[in-house]
Amino acid sequence: MKIIEAIHLAYDYIRTDENDKVIERTRALNDVNLSIEEGSFVCILGHNGSGKSTLAKLINGLNLPSEGTMLVSSRDTKNEKELWDIRKETGMVFQNPDNQIIASVVEEDVGFGPENIGIPTAEIWERVNKALHAVGMEAYRMKSPNRLSGGQKQRVAIAGTMAMIPKTIVLDEPTAMLDPSGRAEVIRTVKELNKTQGVTIILITHYMEETVDADRIIVMDKGKMVMDGTPGEVFKNVKELKEIRMDVPEVTELAWILKNEGMPVPDSVLTREELVSHLEKCLPKQADFQPDFVKKKPEHMDITDPVMRVRNLSHVYQKGTAMESYALKDVSFDVQRGSIVGFIGHTGSGKSTLTQHLNGLLKATDGAIEVNFRDNSALFKTDGKTKTKNVNADTAAFRGGKLISDMSESIKMNPDNTCNEGADKSKNIAVFREEPLHEGMERGNGTGFVNIYADGFDMKQLRFKVGLVFQYPEYQLFEIDVLTDVMFGPKNQGLSQEEARKRAEEALKMVGLGEEFWKKSPFELSGGQKRRVAIAGVLAMHPEVLILDEPTAGLDPAGRDDLFRQIRSLHDKVGMTIILVSHSMDDVARYTDQVIVLDHGELRMTGTPEEIFKRYKELEEMGLGAPQMTYLIHDLKDVGIRFEDRPDTVEEMAHCIVDLWKRYNKEEHGEDRASGKEAR
Amino acid sequence: MFREITLGQYYPVDSIIHRLDPRVKLMGTLVFLAALFVVNSWTMYGVAALVLAILIKSSNVPFRFMTKGLKSILVLLLISVSFNLFLTPGEPIVQFGILKISREGLEIAFKMGIRLVLLVLGSSLMTLTTTPNQLTDGMEKGLGIFKKIGVPVHEISMMMSIALRFIPILVEETDKIMKAQQARGADFESGNIIDRAKAMVPILVPLFISAFRRANDLAMAMEARCYHGGEGRTKMKPLRYAGRDIIAYLLMIMYLAACIASRFVDLI
Numbered sequence: 010m011k012i013i014e015a016i017h018l019a020y021d022y023i024r025t026d027e028n029d030k031v032i033e034r035t036r037a038l039n040d041v042n043l044s045i046e047e048g049s050f051v052c053i054l055g056h057n058g059s060g061k062s063t064l065a066k067l068i069n070g071l072n073l074p075s076e077g078t079m080l081v082s083s084r085d086t087k088n089e090k091e092l093w094d095i096r097k098e099t100g101m102v103f104q105n106p107d108n109q110i111i112a113s114v115v116e117e118d119v120g121f122g123p124e125n126i127g128i129p130t131a132e133i134w135e136r137v138n139k140a141l142h143a144v145g146m147e148a149y150r151m152k153s154p155n156r157l158s159g160g161q162k163q164r165v166a167i168a169g170t171m172a173m174i175p176k177t178i179v180l181d182e183p184t185a186m187l188d189p190s191g192r193a194e195v196i197r198t199v200k201e202l203n204k205t206q207g208v209t210i211i212l213i214t215h216y217m218e219e220t221v222d223a224d225r226i227i228v229m230d231k232g233k234m235v236m237d238g239t240p241g242e243v244f245k246n247v248k249e250l251k252e253i254r255m256d257v258p259e260v261t262e263l264a265w266i267l268k269n270e271g272m273p274v275p276d277s278v279l280t281r282e283e284l285v286s287h288l289e290k291c292l293p294k295q296a297d298f299q300p301d302f303v304k305k306k307p308e309h310m311d312i313t314d315p316v317m318r319v320r321n322l323s324h325v326y327q328k329g330t331a332m333e334s335y336a337l338k339d340v341s342f343d344v345q346r347g348s349i350v351g352f353i354g355h356t357g358s359g360k361s362t363l364t365q366h367l368n369g370l371l372k373a374t375d376g377a378i379e380v381n382f383r384d385n386s387a388l389f390k391t392d393g394k395t396k397t398k399n400v401n402a403d404t405a406a407f408r409g410g411k412l413i414s415d416m417s418e419s420i421k422m423n424p425d426n427t428c429n430e431g432a433d434k435s436k437n438i439a440v441f442r443e444e445p446l447h448e449g450m451e452r453g454n455g456t457g458f459v460n461i462y463a464d465g466f467d468m469k470q471l472r473f474k475v476g477l478v479f480q481y482p483e484y485q486l487f488e489i490d491v492l493t494d495v496m497f498g499p500k501n502q503g504l505s506q507e508e509a510r511k512r513a514e515e516a517l518k519m520v521g522l523g524e525e526f527w528k529k530s531p532f533e534l535s536g537g538q539k540r541r542v543a544i545a546g547v548l549a550m551h552p553e554v555l556i557l558d559e560p561t562a563g564l565d566p567a568g569r570d571d572l573f574r575q576i577r578s579l580h581d582k583v584g585m586t587i588i589l590v591s592h593s594m595d596d597v598a599r600y601t602d603q604v605i606v607l608d609h610g611e612l613r614m615t616g617t618p619e620e621i622f623k624r625y626k627e628l629e630e631m632g633l634g635a636p637q638m639t640y641l642i643h644d645l646k647d648v649g650i651r652f653e654d655r656p657d658t659v660e661e662m663a664h665c666i667v668d669l670w671k672r673y674n675k676e677e678h679g680e681d682r683a684s685g686k687e688a689r
Numbered sequence: 690m691f692r693e694i695t696l697g698q699y700y701p702v703d704s705i706i707h708r709l710d711p712r713v714k715l716m717g718t719l720v721f722l723a724a725l726f727v728v729n730s731w732t733m734y735g736v737a738a739l740v741l742a743i744l745i746k747s748s749n750v751p752f753r754f755m756t757k758g759l760k761s762i763l764v765l766l767l768i769s770v771s772f773n774l775f776l777t778p779g780e781p782i783v784q785f786g787i788l789k790i791s792r793e794g795l796e797i798a799f800k801m802g803i804r805l806v807l808l809v810l811g812s813s814l815m816t817l818t819t820t821p822n823q824l825t826d827g828m829e830k831g832l833g834i835f836k837k838i839g840v841p842v843h844e845i846s847m848m849m850s851i852a853l854r855f856i857p858i859l860v861e862e863t864d865k866i867m868k869a870q871q872a873r874g875a876d877f878e879s880g881n882i883i884d885r886a887k888a889m890v891p892i893l894v895p896l897f898i899s900a901f902r903r904a905n906d907l908a909m910a911m912e913a914r915c916y917h918g919g920e921g922r923t924k925m926k927p928l929r930y931a932g933r934d935i936i937a938y939l940l941m942i943m944y945l946a947a948c949i950a951s952r953f954v955d956l957i
Contacts, residue, residue: 501874
């Protein structure tokens with residue numbers, strides 16, 4: 010039975026001025042025809058602004074169609090009398106878990122819906138009990154929502170809709186703000202409701218892995234439905250999906266590349282098991298067949314030139330009391346200059362606490378952090394000199410700054426990027442590596458490393474050297490236009506208006522925001538653009554180390570790719586040291602040189618991504634995982650196909666497999682020929 | 690820095706106090722506060738403290754958790770105590786320059802301090818043992834008479850309960866925004882009053898924007914869950930007086946009577 014039917018559906022966002030005159034009309038949905046069967050599991054994909062959220066709100070009657078008709082159980086959402094009946098049977102779960110929980114106790118929140126529709130008290134309790142049971146949150150019924158994890162909060166929100174006994178639940182990116190375990194928790198719950206209670210599920214998401222088990226996938230682009238079918242049918246079109254900047258599951262992408270290389274792999278492989286069973290048939294199992302893949306080691310891993318040394322760092326809450334608890338315990342590691350370091354660990358493992366120590370926002374209870382910047386001159390408070398003067402001296406000596414502005418030229422000059430700084434620059438990075446003692450240190454204590462907890466150390470200056478970009482940094486924007494906002498940091502450094510402006514413009518260009526954005530209000534921009542403004546705000550301070558805490562959280566695949574490309578280029582062009590805090594093992598595998606694994610405030614492992622992900626079993630015990638490709642390698646190993654060097658991106662993996670397959674085929678054919686000759 | 694605010698935070702344990710009808714607790718808090726201003730003898734302060742101690746003990750809320758709330762009023766407490774301490778005329782005991790402490794001042798200041806502490810503890814006992822929803826339910830029902838003269842009692846109480854729910858979230862958010870701006874070199878500690886007020890702009894603007902965004906989201910979520918005002922709404926936890934509530938009311942009347950009586954009888 011059709012439960013939802015859209016006929017020539019269109020929706021316009023209308024902006025009006027004070028006199029209710031229409032200034033702007035944006036078509037968010039255009040001529041959508043859709044019908045959804047009762048009890049099915051439908052995923053809607055599409056990047057931000059493709060109209061998926063608008064569609065969700067139309068289903069629930071939160072928005073009314075500008076043109077066309079929306080029928081829910083044959084009721085028209087335009088009919089005001091039936092609106093409450095429609096909302097009763099179409100539950101909605103939104104992205105931000107905090108902004109949809111009304112009550113301060115879990116069970117009262119679940120009861121909110123039934124209260125609104127006038128259900129008698131005894132029945133409300135019955136419904137609340139059932140709903141909490143359905144999402145597995147009975148144990149938390151008396152808890153305050155503020156004490157729950159993100160995944161648990163979303164489950165409460167789902168229970169809140171279940172208590173209305175809905176036929177359909179529409180989930181609008183319910184997992185976008187969650188960590189991987191929370192994401193899995195929510196998806197498991199939703200699937201279960203679909204199977205056991207027969208609830209129709211409409212799941213809007215950016216995460217391709219979540220869609221693999223769906224009955225049907227709808228892809229939206231520019232307000233239109235562009236694809237519609239089973240996961241197998243939709244993911245067949247890898248090229249088309251990439252054209253509209255959508256992702257496909259990594260396994261599917263790998264299979265697609267292999268197929269294009271001529272290997273006997275079918276269209277749209279969705280699971281690892283499937284891919285392994287196909288590869289098993291065409292790849293050799295002998296030990297002497299090894300792919301000749303040698304992973305390039307990043308050059309700076311051989312040089313020991315740390316920009317930061319963390320030694321026995323501990324942070325204790327309520328020390329000396331019975332409530333004593335460690336946020337960080339005896340953590341030691343080095344951050345090499347110019348490397349990309351990944352911090353991984355589940356929520357609450359101490360990652361964020363650690364990053365806030367690195368730029369002095371939190372002070373350790375024990376241990377030391379030693380820094381050795383290219384220029385340490387301004388790091389100590391000096392008597393007699395004003396701060397501003399000091400900072401100016403700093404800028405003059407700051408080579409990174411010149412580097413950034415002259416980068417485009419020097420890259421042209423050195424296409425192979427061997428010497429990052431032009432010959433006319435006084436010194437280059439190599440020189441610093443040879444002699445970490447430089448002129449700035451003459452004022453320091455004579456060694457290259459400075460302990461940030463030493464007397465007279467200026468934490469404020471440290472914050473300019475170690476730029477920290479928080480999670481969801483767009484929430485810190487406040488100025489009237491983009492440029493002024495980015496200038497906030499440089500101005501706090503004591504720079505003049507012109508200098509600050511120059512820095513801001515430079516930083517905005519670096520994150521790919523051209524002049525047309527500079528005078529706009531930051532609040533008019535899209536989510537991804539806002540985030541880039543916030544990152545520019547930190548870059549404009551010319552940090553030597555940039556810490557990014559979950560920089561891609563909540564962005565769509567296209568936004569994620571763009572942002573990572575920019576981070577990459579920052580690193581490559583300016584030689585900036587980058588610390589990346591991430592939940593995504595795939596991102597860590599792809600972009601970092603060194604990984605630090607935290608668990609319950611302790612450093613559990615450190616090493617290159619290859620070394621870390623080899624121990625994926627231990628990672629799993631900590632509630633973490635490994636990149637998809639690591640799992641694939643292990644699955645292949647189980648059937649006898651071995652890869653000693655560990656490729657960890659899709660491209661590397663594809664390269665390896667194709668190479669192995671080609672050599673094997675050649676040899677096999679060669680043998681055939683040889684044996685044929687003998688026979689003759 | 691804002692985490693110490695315990696006002697409006699429900700402490701989820703079970704106790705006789707938790708189970709009392711919110712109307713009783715509201716009335717009880719009022720009575721307790723009124724009584725604090727009625728009495729003026731050391732004995733009766735002792736009695737009030739004893740009553741509060743018994744109530745706290747039977748509420749199963751750890752005393753430590755309650756005193757956290759006191760930290761946030763520490764400044765206010767110090768100011769009012771020192772005003773009374775130094776500015777009450779009378780027979781001086783100690784004198785530093787123009788500042789003198791009189792015996793009367795010492796007594797008044799001390800009583801003032803006790804009064805304030807008891808006041809805060811008493812009212813936080815209510816918010817700690819009553820969920821914001823119960824509290825607003827209690828107010829809605831208790832103030833139901835005003836509905837007849839056109840006061841939107843339901844809407845006001847809904848607003849209050851949402852405000853209470855979002856206090857901890859916004860507190861956390863403020864903390865986060867402050868740190869983010871500090872990471873961009875913002876300085877909230879130095880400078881004169883005008884500088885400091887200016888330094889608040891980078892915190893307040895994002896905070897307000899976030900509050901509006903949350904309000905918008907929440908309104909939509911409420912609408913999606915069929916909220917359409919107080920009309921036709923039923924209650925998951927309707928308020929009904931039980932035997933213990935009657936007893937509580939009786940005890941309250943007795944306590945109030947004793948406090949008033951103490952003003953007229955010199956013996957205590």
